Amino acid sequence: MSMQFRSTRSNDSLVSFKDAILQCLPMDGGLYVPASVLDMRQYVLYMDTETSYPELVATVAPALLQGELNPFSAARAAESAFDFEPELKQLDDNFSVLTLCNGPTGVFKDYGIAFLAAVMEELLKNDQQAMILSAARQDTGVSIAHAFSQRKGMISAILYPSGPVRGLDPKSYITNGGNVIPIQIKGTFDDCQRLIIEAINDRPFAERYGITCANAINPGRLLPQVFYYFYAFIKLKKILKGELIFSVPTGNFGNLIAGLYAWKMGMPVNGFIAAMNANNAFGDYIRGKEFKPGKLIQTNSPALDVSVPSNYERLASFYKEAPAVMRNMVFPDTIDNDTTINAMEKAWKDYHILLDPHGAVAFAAARRLSQTAGFNGHVVVLATGHPAKHADLVMQATGQQIDIPEKFSNLWKKTDPMATISPQLDALEGAIASCC
Ligand SMILES: *Cc1c(COP(=O)(O)O)cnc(C)c1O
Numbered sequence: 001m002s003m004q005f006r007s008t009r010s011n012d013s014l015v016s017f018k019d020a021i022l023q024c025l026p027m028d029g030g031l032y033v034p035a036s037v038l039d040m041r042q043y044v045l046y047m048d049t050e051t052s053y054p055e056l057v058a059t060v061a062p063a064l065l066q067g068e069l070n071p072f073s074a075a076r077a078a079e080s081a082f083d084f085e086p087e088l089k090q091l092d093d094n095f096s097v098l099t100l101c102n103g104p105t106g107v108f109k110d111y112g113i114a115f116l117a118a119v120m121e122e123l124l125k126n127d128q129q130a131m132i133l134s135a136a137r138q139d140t141g142v143s144i145a146h147a148f149s150q151r152k153g154m155i156s157a158i159l160y161p162s163g164p165v166r167g168l169d170p171k172s173y174i175t176n177g178g179n180v181i182p183i184q185i186k187g188t189f190d191d192c193q194r195l196i197i198e199a200i201n202d203r204p205f206a207e208r209y210g211i212t213c214a215n216a217i218n219p220g221r222l223l224p225q226v227f228y229y230f231y232a233f234i235k236l237k238k239i240l241k242g243e244l245i246f247s248v249p250t251g252n253f254g255n256l257i258a259g260l261y262a263w264k265m266g267m268p269v270n271g272f273i274a275a276m277n278a279n280n281a282f283g284d285y286i287r288g289k290e291f292k293p294g295k296l297i298q299t300n301s302p303a304l305d306v307s308v309p310s311n312y313e314r315l316a317s318f319y320k321e322a323p324a325v326m327r328n329m330v331f332p333d334t335i336d337n338d339t340t341i342n343a344m345e346k347a348w349k350d351y352h353i354l355l356d357p358h359g360a361v362a363f364a365a366a367r368r369l370s371q372t373a374g375f376n377g378h379v380v381v382l383a384t385g386h387p388a389k390h391a392d393l394v395m396q397a398t399g400q401q402i403d404i405p406e407k408f409s410n411l412w413k414k415t416d417p418m419a420t421i422s423p424q425l426d427a428l429e430g431a432i433a434s435c436c
Contacts, residue, residue: 002067005219006035008313017065018123021116021220022130024213025200031313032219034261038064040230041266047234053085054078056234057115057227064223064265073122081118081147084110086228088235088380091351094370097363098232098246099383101356104146105139105167106386106408107303108255111228112221113140116214117147117154119224124153130210131155131432133199135192138303139411142167144214145180155436156214157181159192159428160417167411173418174435181435182415187423198425205429209436216254217310225258226265232380233267243270243377245331247366249358249384250274251304253282253311256330260318263329270377274332275365277304277340282315283332288323291316300337300393301357303385333365340364344397354398356390359383 005020006013009030015023020032043060051059057078062071069077084102091097103110117132124130132154134144141158148156149172156179158168165182172178185192196213200206214221229246236244246269248256259272276283277299285291296307309315319326335343340357343364347355355363359381366379387394391402418435421427 002065003038004035005032007031008033008317011035017068017220017223021120021123021218022210022212023200024215024218025197027201031217031311033314033317034219037261037264039266040064044230044233044265044267047230049235049238051234053227053231054082056231057082057224060227060230061119061224069119069122077115077118077122080121081114086111086231088232089353090236090239091353094378095351095363095366096232096236096378096380097353097355097359097383098228098380100228101383101386103143104407105143105411106389106405107139107143108225108382108384109140109216109221110143110147112216112224112254113143113147113214115224115227116218116220117151119220120154121151126153128210129153129155130212131157131436132212132214133157133159133196134214135159135189135196137161137189139167141165141182142411145169145172148214149179151179155179155181157183157432157435159195160184161189161192162186164414165417166414168415169410170415175418181419181432182417183428183431184417184420185423185428186420191423195423195425195428199428202425202429209432216252222254222258222261225255226262229259229262229269230267233269236378236380240378241376243375244268245271245273245366245369245377245379247273247275247362247369247379247381249301249304249362249382250276250282251279251306251309253309253315255382255384257311257314257318260329271329271331273362273365273369273379274330275362276332276334277301277361278334278336279305279307280332280334281307282309283334285319286326286330286332288327300340301335301361303358304361331369333368335361335364341393341397343367344394348398348400354387354394354400354402355381355383356385356387357393358385360397
């Protein structure tokens with residue numbers, strides 16, 4: 001049986017994976033979570049270091065989505081999504097780094113976005129259309145435009161807050177024969193996200209255009225993040241002696257929650273470090289207090305500057321289910337700006353690896369845990385961002401000249417949106433109607 005999904009706010013109606021990714025959000029204001037998690041041990045325990053990443057995805061995805069995604073579709077989706085792969089580098093007995101910044105925009109988010117686009121194309125029937133709305137911050141817009149470009153039956157409308165739009169290729173615009181509609185919203189990123197939820201909840205409109213969204217709240221982005229945890233495990237399992245811990249630089253908690261699903265699916269793991277910067281109000285919640293969002297603080301690891309994590313309800317559902325287990329599964333830690341810089345320096349000096357500030361937050365927290373009395377285990381540090389994206393800071397910390405890969409050179413180029421509108425639903429709907 002295939003995985004089914006329910007809202008964080010009710011157990012009543014279950015939906016298929018396809019319906020969950022094509023609706024993105026349940027109507028009751030909650031978030032989709034797996035209603036039950038399938039046991040993947042018969043796959044995870046028996047793949048080994050010879051297994052390639054596309055092979056792993058093509059094995060696990062149809063097992064998770066039996067009845068919805070057949071092995072041929074899964075292999076095709078894995079192949080077309082991933083022209084980049086994670087890399088596990090073992091540093092010594094205590095540490096490894098799982099590099100997740102090899103994708104088109106150099107952040108781990110490329111993995112979830114690429115798979116969502118590929119699997120959506122497989123699941124859409126020939127006669128079905130989907131319009132994928134996304135709110136773009138930093139390079140997410142580029143990642144989305146890249147993943148959805150030239151996919152059958154799909155149009156990708158990307159909403160940008162006030163300010164420059166960067167990195168898009170005008171040839172990909174729908175007016176030039178592509179499938180991208182960049183729309184600038186005269187407002188903030190939160191306005192963009194609110195408008196998307198409003199458009200999804202305007203059922204007649206959403207149904208006419210087949211509207212869904214590709215933001216991190218879509219369960220179709222979360223699920224594929226499980227695959228790289230499995231990948232790290234199968235690469236390491238032969239050398240593991242003690243505990244296995246993952247250190248995850250955490251902002252909206254999507255990556256951490258994907259790790260928790262990997263554990264629920266049967267991957268042997270002893271815990272996760274939720275490595276946060278000064279925006280650490282969630283640490284109190286994990287330690288059993290009430291969740292009170294703090295004021296947003298700007299740090300040198302900006303992707304972790306989040307005051308209310310968008311995955312709050314998903315995380316809370318784990319804690320409601322089994323608080324006594326979660327206390328021993330997620331270890332919150334806070335890494336300040338100076339410690340982040342020191343961690344970059346240390347990683348270079350001791351291991352000759354360059355980490356971006358987000359990876360450095362995870363590395364600093366991993367080192368701290370490994371120094372606690374009685375710790376006997378191996379920590380996998382998730383390198384979620386590419387050092388070239390923060391070249392000045394990395395150079396300052398390590399003294400190294402940072403090469404900027406060719407593929408990033410376009411990320412900073414300004415482009416024009418197709419429309420600029422006020423932050424109101426009718427304006428958004430008008431812009432969409434005039435394009436398609
Ligand atoms: C988004 C992001 C994170 C945070 O991931 P969450 O899933 O939001 O916790 C960490 N590092 C980098 C580089 C990111 O872009």
